[in-house]
Amino acid sequence: MASRDDILAAATRHLNVDPRASMAVLATAAGVGRATLHRHFASREDLLHELGTRSLDRWEASLDAADADGAATSGDPERILACLRDLLSRFLADSDDFGFALTDSYLLGADDLLARSDRLVEREVLLYAAAQATGILRADVPPRWLGHAVYGLLVAAREAVRDGDVARRDLDTVVLSQFLEGGGAR
Amino acid sequence: MASRDDILAAATRHLNVDPRASMAVLATAAGVGRATLHRHFASREDLLHELGTRSLDRWEASLDAADADGAATSGDPERILACLRDLLSRFLADSDDFGFALTDSYLLGADDLLARSDRLVEREVLLYAAAQATGILRADVPPRWLGHAVYGLLVAAREAVRDGDVARRDLDTVVLSQFLEGGGAR
DNA sequence: TCCATATGAGACAGTTATGTCTCATATGAG
DNA sequence: CTCATATGAGACATAACTGTCTCATATGGA
Structure with missing residues:
Protein backbone atom coordinates (compact mmCIF):
# COMPACT_ATOMS: atom_id res chain seq x y z
CA MET A 1 0.00 0.00 0.00
CA SER A 43 -6.04 19.29 -5.70
CA ARG A 44 -2.93 19.43 -7.81
CA GLU A 45 -2.07 22.68 -6.12
CA ASP A 46 -2.21 20.94 -2.75
CA LEU A 47 0.23 18.33 -3.95
CA LEU A 48 2.69 20.87 -5.32
CA HIS A 49 2.37 22.99 -2.22
CA GLU A 50 3.26 20.04 -0.03
CA LEU A 51 6.19 19.22 -2.28
CA GLY A 52 7.36 22.81 -1.98
CA THR A 53 6.94 22.71 1.77
CA ARG A 54 9.01 19.56 2.01
CA SER A 55 11.82 20.96 -0.07
CA LEU A 56 11.87 24.02 2.17
CA ASP A 57 11.87 21.66 5.16
CA ARG A 58 14.98 20.00 3.82
CA TRP A 59 16.63 23.31 3.13
CA GLU A 60 15.87 24.52 6.63
CA ALA A 61 17.03 21.22 8.11
CA SER A 62 20.34 21.62 6.30
CA LEU A 63 20.82 25.10 7.70
CA ASP A 64 20.00 23.77 11.16
CA ALA A 65 22.20 20.68 10.92
CA ALA A 66 25.14 22.72 9.70
CA ASP A 67 24.41 25.25 12.47
CA ALA A 68 24.64 28.10 10.02
CA ASP A 69 23.41 30.63 12.56
CA GLY A 70 25.93 29.55 15.18
CA ALA A 71 28.76 29.64 12.70
CA ALA A 72 27.70 33.02 11.36
CA THR A 73 27.72 34.63 14.78
CA SER A 74 30.83 32.84 16.00
CA GLY A 75 33.27 34.98 14.06
CA ASP A 76 35.51 31.91 13.84
CA PRO A 77 36.90 31.61 10.30
CA GLU A 78 37.60 27.90 10.48
CA ARG A 79 34.20 27.13 11.86
CA ILE A 80 32.57 29.23 9.15
CA LEU A 81 34.54 27.48 6.43
CA ALA A 82 33.64 24.07 7.82
CA CYS A 83 30.02 25.14 7.94
CA LEU A 84 30.12 26.22 4.30
CA ARG A 85 31.57 22.88 3.28
CA ASP A 86 29.01 20.99 5.30
CA LEU A 87 26.15 23.08 4.00
CA LEU A 88 27.11 22.71 0.36
CA SER A 89 27.43 18.96 0.76
CA ARG A 90 23.96 18.79 2.26
CA PHE A 91 22.50 20.94 -0.49
CA LEU A 92 24.02 18.66 -3.09
CA ALA A 93 22.53 15.61 -1.42
CA ASP A 94 19.09 17.21 -1.48
CA SER A 95 19.37 18.51 -5.03
CA ASP A 96 19.11 14.93 -6.24
CA ASP A 97 15.62 14.67 -4.83
CA PHE A 98 14.33 18.19 -5.01
CA GLY A 99 16.08 19.23 -8.14
CA PHE A 100 12.99 20.19 -10.02
CA ALA A 101 12.04 22.59 -7.24
CA LEU A 102 15.22 24.48 -8.07
CA THR A 103 14.08 25.58 -11.46
CA ASP A 104 10.34 25.13 -11.52
CA SER A 105 8.17 28.15 -11.18
CA TYR A 106 5.14 26.95 -9.29
CA LEU A 107 6.90 27.74 -6.04
CA LEU A 108 6.83 31.42 -6.86
CA GLY A 109 3.06 31.32 -7.00
CA ALA A 110 2.47 30.48 -3.35
CA ASP A 111 3.00 33.48 -1.14
CA ASP A 112 3.63 31.55 2.04
CA LEU A 113 6.31 29.38 0.42
CA LEU A 114 7.90 32.43 -1.10
CA ALA A 115 7.96 34.24 2.23
CA ARG A 116 9.46 31.24 3.96
CA SER A 117 12.02 30.91 1.20
CA ASP A 118 12.98 34.55 1.73
CA ARG A 119 13.57 33.93 5.41
CA LEU A 120 15.83 30.97 4.65
CA VAL A 121 17.76 33.02 2.11
CA GLU A 122 18.21 35.61 4.81
CA ARG A 123 19.74 33.09 7.20
CA GLU A 124 22.02 31.79 4.51
CA VAL A 125 23.14 35.24 3.46
CA LEU A 126 24.10 36.03 7.05
CA LEU A 127 26.52 33.13 6.85
CA TYR A 128 28.02 34.44 3.62
CA ALA A 129 28.34 37.89 5.10
CA ALA A 130 30.09 36.45 8.16
CA ALA A 131 32.39 34.52 5.86
CA GLN A 132 33.23 37.74 4.09
CA ALA A 133 33.85 39.57 7.36
CA THR A 134 36.26 36.87 8.54
CA GLY A 135 38.18 36.66 5.29
CA ILE A 136 36.85 33.32 4.14
CA LEU A 137 34.88 34.65 1.18
CA ARG A 138 35.76 37.59 -1.00
CA ALA A 139 34.21 40.82 0.18
CA ASP A 140 34.16 42.66 -3.14
CA VAL A 141 30.84 41.14 -4.21
CA PRO A 142 27.41 41.39 -2.55
CA PRO A 143 26.85 38.52 -0.10
CA ARG A 144 23.59 37.82 -1.87
CA TRP A 145 25.50 37.20 -5.07
CA LEU A 146 27.33 34.39 -3.34
CA GLY A 147 23.97 32.87 -2.51
CA HIS A 148 22.93 33.06 -6.14
CA ALA A 149 26.24 31.54 -7.20
CA VAL A 150 25.72 28.58 -4.88
CA TYR A 151 22.23 28.12 -6.26
CA GLY A 152 23.52 28.27 -9.84
CA LEU A 153 26.21 25.73 -9.10
CA LEU A 154 23.59 23.40 -7.64
CA VAL A 155 21.69 23.63 -10.90
CA ALA A 156 24.93 22.95 -12.75
CA ALA A 157 25.67 19.99 -10.48
CA ARG A 158 22.30 18.43 -11.13
CA GLU A 159 22.74 18.70 -14.89
CA ALA A 160 26.32 17.48 -14.75
CA VAL A 161 25.34 14.34 -12.87
CA ARG A 162 22.31 13.76 -15.08
CA ASP A 163 24.48 14.01 -18.19
CA GLY A 164 27.11 11.78 -16.65
CA ASP A 165 29.79 14.46 -16.87
CA VAL A 166 30.66 14.31 -13.18
CA ALA A 167 30.48 11.20 -11.01
CA ARG A 168 28.28 11.52 -7.96
CA ARG A 169 31.14 10.71 -5.64
CA ASP A 170 33.22 13.56 -7.05
CA LEU A 171 30.42 16.07 -6.88
CA ASP A 172 31.11 17.55 -3.45
CA THR A 173 34.74 18.19 -4.23
CA VAL A 174 34.13 19.58 -7.70
CA VAL A 175 31.33 21.92 -6.71
CA LEU A 176 32.95 23.13 -3.53
CA SER A 177 36.24 23.92 -5.18
CA GLN A 178 34.48 25.52 -8.14
CA PHE A 179 32.65 27.73 -5.69
CA LEU A 180 35.65 28.65 -3.57
CA GLU A 181 38.53 28.62 -6.03
CA GLY A 182 36.81 28.96 -9.37
CA GLY A 183 37.66 27.34 -12.65
CA GLY A 184 40.88 29.21 -13.32
CA ALA A 185 44.18 27.35 -13.18
CA ARG A 186 46.13 27.70 -9.95
CA MET B 1 1.29 46.69 -36.50
CA SER B 43 0.59 25.91 -33.23
CA ARG B 44 1.97 26.61 -29.82
CA GLU B 45 4.68 24.07 -30.52
CA ASP B 46 5.66 26.05 -33.61
CA LEU B 47 6.02 29.19 -31.54
CA LEU B 48 8.14 27.52 -28.91
CA HIS B 49 10.22 25.80 -31.54
CA GLU B 50 10.98 29.11 -33.20
CA LEU B 51 11.84 30.62 -29.85
CA GLY B 52 14.19 27.73 -29.19
CA THR B 53 15.72 28.10 -32.63
CA ARG B 54 16.35 31.77 -32.05
CA SER B 55 18.01 31.21 -28.72
CA LEU B 56 20.25 28.61 -30.33
CA ASP B 57 20.93 31.13 -33.11
CA ARG B 58 22.12 33.63 -30.54
CA TRP B 59 24.24 31.04 -28.81
CA GLU B 60 25.83 30.01 -32.07
CA ALA B 61 26.32 33.64 -33.07
CA SER B 62 28.16 34.24 -29.79
CA LEU B 63 30.46 31.31 -30.41
CA ASP B 64 31.10 32.62 -33.92
CA ALA B 65 31.62 36.23 -32.89
CA ALA B 66 34.06 35.24 -30.17
CA ASP B 67 35.76 32.92 -32.65
CA ALA B 68 35.70 30.09 -30.16
CA ASP B 69 36.92 27.56 -32.71
CA GLY B 70 39.84 29.72 -33.79
CA ALA B 71 40.85 30.38 -30.22
CA ALA B 72 40.50 26.71 -29.27
CA THR B 73 42.82 25.57 -32.04
CA SER B 74 45.26 28.47 -31.67
CA GLY B 75 46.95 27.12 -28.57
CA ASP B 76 47.52 30.75 -27.54
CA PRO B 77 46.70 31.15 -23.83
CA GLU B 78 46.05 34.88 -24.00
CA ARG B 79 43.79 34.52 -26.98
CA ILE B 80 41.88 31.74 -25.27
CA LEU B 81 41.44 33.78 -22.12
CA ALA B 82 40.25 36.77 -24.11
CA CYS B 83 37.83 34.53 -25.94
CA LEU B 84 36.44 33.19 -22.67
CA ARG B 85 35.88 36.71 -21.39
CA ASP B 86 34.23 37.77 -24.60
CA LEU B 87 32.05 34.69 -24.73
CA LEU B 88 30.84 35.01 -21.17
CA SER B 89 29.98 38.64 -21.72
CA ARG B 90 27.93 37.74 -24.79
CA PHE B 91 26.15 34.94 -22.96
CA LEU B 92 25.23 37.34 -20.19
CA ALA B 93 23.81 39.82 -22.67
CA ASP B 94 21.65 37.11 -24.20
CA SER B 95 20.54 35.63 -20.91
CA ASP B 96 18.43 38.72 -20.33
CA ASP B 97 16.27 37.87 -23.31
CA PHE B 98 16.45 34.13 -23.50
CA GLY B 99 16.62 33.45 -19.83
CA PHE B 100 13.58 31.24 -19.69
CA ALA B 101 15.09 28.97 -22.32
CA LEU B 102 17.85 28.27 -19.83
CA THR B 103 15.64 26.51 -17.37
CA ASP B 104 12.52 25.55 -19.27
CA SER B 105 12.08 22.01 -20.38
CA TYR B 106 10.21 22.28 -23.66
CA LEU B 107 13.51 22.53 -25.46
CA LEU B 108 14.37 18.99 -24.48
CA GLY B 109 11.30 17.74 -26.28
CA ALA B 110 12.35 18.73 -29.78
CA ASP B 111 14.94 16.35 -31.14
CA ASP B 112 16.37 18.71 -33.72
CA LEU B 113 16.90 21.48 -31.18
CA LEU B 114 18.45 19.04 -28.77
CA ALA B 115 20.82 17.73 -31.42
CA ARG B 116 21.82 21.23 -32.41
CA SER B 117 22.31 22.14 -28.77
CA ASP B 118 24.61 19.16 -28.39
CA ARG B 119 26.73 20.33 -31.29
CA LEU B 120 27.07 23.78 -29.78
CA VAL B 121 28.01 22.30 -26.42
CA GLU B 122 30.65 20.32 -28.24
CA ARG B 123 32.17 23.44 -29.76
CA GLU B 124 32.15 25.18 -26.42
CA VAL B 125 33.71 22.24 -24.62
CA LEU B 126 36.55 22.21 -27.11
CA LEU B 127 37.32 25.74 -26.01
CA TYR B 128 37.33 24.72 -22.35
CA ALA B 129 39.56 21.77 -23.11
CA ALA B 130 41.97 24.04 -24.99
CA ALA B 131 41.92 26.42 -22.02
CA GLN B 132 42.84 23.53 -19.77
CA ALA B 133 45.61 22.38 -22.06
CA THR B 134 47.15 25.85 -22.13
CA GLY B 135 46.94 26.39 -18.38
CA ILE B 136 44.13 28.91 -18.41
CA LEU B 137 41.55 26.70 -16.75
CA ARG B 138 42.17 24.04 -14.13
CA ALA B 139 42.70 20.61 -15.62
CA ASP B 140 41.60 18.55 -12.62
CA VAL B 141 37.91 18.68 -13.54
CA PRO B 142 36.15 17.42 -16.68
CA PRO B 143 35.95 20.14 -19.35
CA ARG B 144 32.24 19.46 -19.56
CA TRP B 145 31.89 20.38 -15.91
CA LEU B 146 33.22 23.83 -16.74
CA GLY B 147 30.47 24.14 -19.31
CA HIS B 148 27.88 23.25 -16.72
CA ALA B 149 29.40 25.71 -14.28
CA VAL B 150 29.13 28.51 -16.82
CA TYR B 151 25.54 27.57 -17.45
CA GLY B 152 24.78 27.54 -13.73
CA LEU B 153 26.37 30.92 -13.24
CA LEU B 154 24.23 32.31 -16.07
CA VAL B 155 21.17 31.11 -14.22
CA ALA B 156 22.54 32.70 -11.05
CA ALA B 157 23.22 35.93 -12.91
CA ARG B 158 19.69 36.13 -14.22
CA GLU B 159 18.22 35.66 -10.77
CA ALA B 160 20.67 38.08 -9.19
CA VAL B 161 19.75 40.83 -11.61
CA ARG B 162 16.05 40.08 -11.32
CA ASP B 163 16.26 40.32 -7.52
CA GLY B 164 18.32 43.48 -7.74
CA ASP B 165 21.27 41.90 -5.92
CA VAL B 166 23.78 42.71 -8.65
CA ALA B 167 23.64 45.76 -10.90
CA ARG B 168 23.56 44.98 -14.59
CA ARG B 169 26.72 46.99 -15.22
CA ASP B 170 28.63 44.92 -12.66
CA LEU B 171 27.40 41.62 -13.97
CA ASP B 172 30.22 40.83 -16.41
CA THR B 173 32.91 41.42 -13.83
CA VAL B 174 31.16 39.57 -11.03
CA VAL B 175 30.27 36.50 -13.07
CA LEU B 176 33.59 36.27 -14.85
CA SER B 177 35.62 36.50 -11.69
CA GLN B 178 33.29 34.11 -9.90
CA PHE B 179 33.88 31.65 -12.69
CA LEU B 180 37.63 32.07 -12.89
CA GLU B 181 38.64 32.86 -9.33
CA GLY B 182 35.70 31.60 -7.32
CA GLY B 183 34.14 33.09 -4.22
CA GLY B 184 36.98 32.42 -1.83
CA ALA B 185 39.00 35.33 -0.48
CA ARG B 186 42.29 36.04 -2.24
C1' DT C 1 -11.84 56.87 -54.17
C1' DC C 2 -11.36 51.91 -54.69
C1' DC C 3 -9.60 47.61 -53.59
C1' DA C 4 -6.56 44.05 -51.72
C1' DT C 5 -4.77 42.60 -47.61
C1' DA C 6 -4.29 42.06 -42.75
C1' DT C 7 -6.53 42.21 -38.53
C1' DG C 8 -9.69 41.57 -34.30
C1' DA C 9 -13.60 39.57 -32.35
C1' DG C 10 -15.74 35.72 -31.64
C1' DA C 11 -18.10 31.20 -32.68
C1' DC C 12 -17.11 26.34 -32.87
C1' DA C 13 -15.62 21.55 -32.10
C1' DG C 14 -12.17 18.64 -30.26
C1' DT C 15 -9.00 17.51 -26.68
C1' DT C 16 -7.20 17.26 -22.19
C1' DA C 17 -7.04 17.79 -17.29
C1' DT C 18 -9.52 18.47 -13.07
C1' DG C 19 -12.34 17.33 -9.13
C1' DT C 20 -16.35 14.61 -7.50
C1' DC C 21 -18.87 10.69 -7.26
C1' DT C 22 -20.39 5.67 -7.18
C1' DC C 23 -19.64 0.93 -6.75
C1' DA C 24 -17.42 -3.44 -6.60
C1' DT C 25 -13.47 -5.48 -4.49
C1' DA C 26 -9.51 -6.35 -1.60
C1' DT C 27 -7.32 -6.13 2.77
C1' DG C 28 -6.68 -6.51 7.52
C1' DA C 29 -8.11 -6.28 12.36
C1' DG C 30 -10.94 -8.35 15.80
C1' DC D 1 -15.47 -15.64 9.53
C1' DT D 2 -17.20 -10.76 9.67
C1' DC D 3 -17.06 -6.24 9.04
C1' DA D 4 -15.02 -1.69 8.62
C1' DT D 5 -11.92 0.66 5.83
C1' DA D 6 -9.16 1.73 1.93
C1' DT D 7 -8.63 1.13 -2.81
C1' DG D 8 -9.08 0.91 -8.09
C1' DA D 9 -11.83 1.46 -12.03
C1' DG D 10 -14.44 4.34 -14.18
C1' DA D 11 -18.51 7.56 -15.07
C1' DC D 12 -19.58 12.35 -14.96
C1' DA D 13 -19.75 17.42 -15.30
C1' DT D 14 -16.79 21.30 -15.63
C1' DA D 15 -13.18 24.15 -17.15
C1' DA D 16 -9.37 25.56 -19.93
C1' DC D 17 -6.72 25.46 -24.04
C1' DT D 18 -6.14 24.55 -28.86
C1' DG D 19 -6.67 25.05 -33.71
C1' DT D 20 -9.97 26.37 -37.38
C1' DC D 21 -13.26 29.12 -39.26
C1' DT D 22 -16.21 33.24 -40.52
C1' DC D 23 -17.15 37.94 -40.95
C1' DA D 24 -17.00 42.77 -40.32
C1' DT D 25 -13.62 46.36 -40.23
C1' DA D 26 -9.44 49.00 -40.72
C1' DT D 27 -5.39 50.17 -43.16
C1' DG D 28 -2.56 51.41 -46.86
C1' DG D 29 -1.29 51.49 -51.67
C1' DA D 30 -2.74 52.27 -56.61
Missing part, protein backbone atom coordinates in the same frame (compact mmCIF):
# COMPACT_ATOMS: atom_id res chain seq x y z
CA ALA A 2 1.44 3.31 -1.05
CA SER A 3 1.70 5.74 1.82
CA ARG A 4 1.42 9.46 1.49
CA ASP A 5 5.21 9.67 1.58
CA ASP A 6 5.56 7.04 -1.13
CA ILE A 7 3.25 9.04 -3.35
CA LEU A 8 5.18 12.23 -2.73
CA ALA A 9 8.46 10.49 -3.45
CA ALA A 10 7.15 9.07 -6.72
CA ALA A 11 5.69 12.43 -7.69
CA THR A 12 9.02 14.13 -6.99
CA ARG A 13 10.87 11.60 -9.06
CA HIS A 14 8.46 11.95 -11.94
CA LEU A 15 8.18 15.73 -11.82
CA ASN A 16 11.95 15.88 -12.08
CA VAL A 17 11.61 14.39 -15.54
CA ASP A 18 8.36 16.03 -16.59
CA PRO A 19 7.36 19.06 -14.51
CA ARG A 20 4.00 19.23 -16.27
CA ALA A 21 2.88 15.70 -15.53
CA SER A 22 -0.86 15.42 -14.93
CA MET A 23 -2.49 14.01 -11.83
CA ALA A 24 -3.36 10.88 -13.77
CA VAL A 25 0.26 10.37 -14.76
CA LEU A 26 1.47 11.02 -11.23
CA ALA A 27 -1.06 8.53 -9.87
CA THR A 28 0.16 5.86 -12.28
CA ALA A 29 3.76 6.68 -11.44
CA ALA A 30 2.99 6.13 -7.78
CA GLY A 31 1.18 2.86 -8.56
CA VAL A 32 -2.03 4.32 -7.22
CA GLY A 33 -5.49 5.07 -8.57
CA ARG A 34 -6.39 8.59 -9.51
CA ALA A 35 -9.14 8.64 -6.89
CA THR A 36 -6.70 7.60 -4.19
CA LEU A 37 -4.32 10.34 -5.20
CA HIS A 38 -7.16 12.83 -4.81
CA ARG A 39 -7.99 11.38 -1.42
CA HIS A 40 -4.49 12.27 -0.26
CA PHE A 41 -4.27 15.59 -2.06
CA ALA A 42 -7.49 17.43 -2.73
CA ALA B 2 3.05 43.96 -34.61
CA SER B 3 5.57 42.12 -36.73
CA ARG B 4 6.52 38.50 -36.31
CA ASP B 5 9.59 39.64 -34.40
CA ASP B 6 7.55 41.88 -32.13
CA ILE B 7 5.34 38.96 -31.26
CA LEU B 8 8.31 36.73 -30.54
CA ALA B 9 9.87 39.40 -28.36
CA ALA B 10 6.68 39.87 -26.38
CA ALA B 11 6.25 36.12 -26.04
CA THR B 12 9.81 35.77 -24.77
CA ARG B 13 9.29 38.53 -22.25
CA HIS B 14 6.07 37.01 -21.02
CA LEU B 15 7.25 33.41 -20.96
CA ASN B 16 10.12 34.55 -18.78
CA VAL B 17 7.56 35.39 -16.12
CA ASP B 18 5.08 32.58 -16.77
CA PRO B 19 6.44 29.69 -18.82
CA ARG B 20 3.00 28.13 -19.06
CA ALA B 21 1.24 31.14 -20.54
CA SER B 22 -1.50 30.18 -23.00
CA MET B 23 -1.68 31.31 -26.60
CA ALA B 24 -4.49 33.68 -25.67
CA VAL B 25 -2.34 35.30 -22.99
CA LEU B 26 0.64 35.53 -25.32
CA ALA B 27 -1.53 37.14 -27.98
CA THR B 28 -2.78 39.75 -25.53
CA ALA B 29 0.75 40.35 -24.28
CA ALA B 30 1.82 41.04 -27.86
CA GLY B 31 -1.17 43.34 -28.41
CA VAL B 32 -2.47 41.04 -31.09
CA GLY B 33 -5.58 38.96 -31.68
CA ARG B 34 -5.47 35.25 -31.05
CA ALA B 35 -6.27 34.56 -34.69
CA THR B 36 -3.37 36.72 -35.83
CA LEU B 37 -1.03 34.88 -33.51
CA HIS B 38 -2.14 31.61 -35.08
CA ARG B 39 -1.60 33.07 -38.54
CA HIS B 40 2.05 33.62 -37.64
CA PHE B 41 2.51 30.38 -35.72
CA ALA B 42 0.31 27.47 -36.67
